[in-house]
């Protein structure tokens with residue numbers, strides 16, 4: 001708990017609020033994909049906690065895979081260049097694909113990924129994001145399932161990192177700059 005004592009770290013979304021959002025999103029997804037074979041694709045590393053909670057609330061037949069994209073590194077802003085670091089091995093042609101992301105900020109990362117996946121001709125392609133920071137958007141992104149719209153703050157915890165740290169916090173916190 002030492003990080004909570006740091007004065008620059010404040011809770012933005014509590015674990016209870018996160019849990020309620022996960023339950024709500026899962027019920028929407030359960031409803032929309034009923035009777036379908038779903039392929040969930042998590043974006044590493046940030047989505048790992050959210051995805052782990054979400055799949056355990058889903059009542060669907062599904063497969064799970066991950067992609068890893070190049071990230072910000074130590075900087076708190078996007079370089080604007082995205083690369084697929086760990087490509088997808090599962091064939092997605094003709095499949096119902098749902099991408100799970102931690103945050104849509106400028107939108108550069110996720111729109112790159114959605115274009116990459118779309119070229120592989122899935123039967124359907126949708127996006128589920130835990131958080132959305134619309135004030136920073138540079139590329140339009142449509143989010144089909146959204147947990148929270150957040151203000152322009154740099155958030156950490158529940159999978160999200162600052163320079164690879166603080167991913168393990170159970171609440172979503174923000175760093176006061």
Ligand code: IMP
Nearest residue numbers: 046078104105106107108109154155160
């Ligand atoms: P975008 O390309 O600007 O939309 O950035 C997307 C990626 O940047 C996310 O998947 C996160 O990994 C990272 N990111 C953006 N904003 C934050 C934040 O507030 N906290 C932690 N990571 C962030």
Ligand code: MG
Nearest residue numbers: 043046102103
């Ligand atoms: Mg991410």
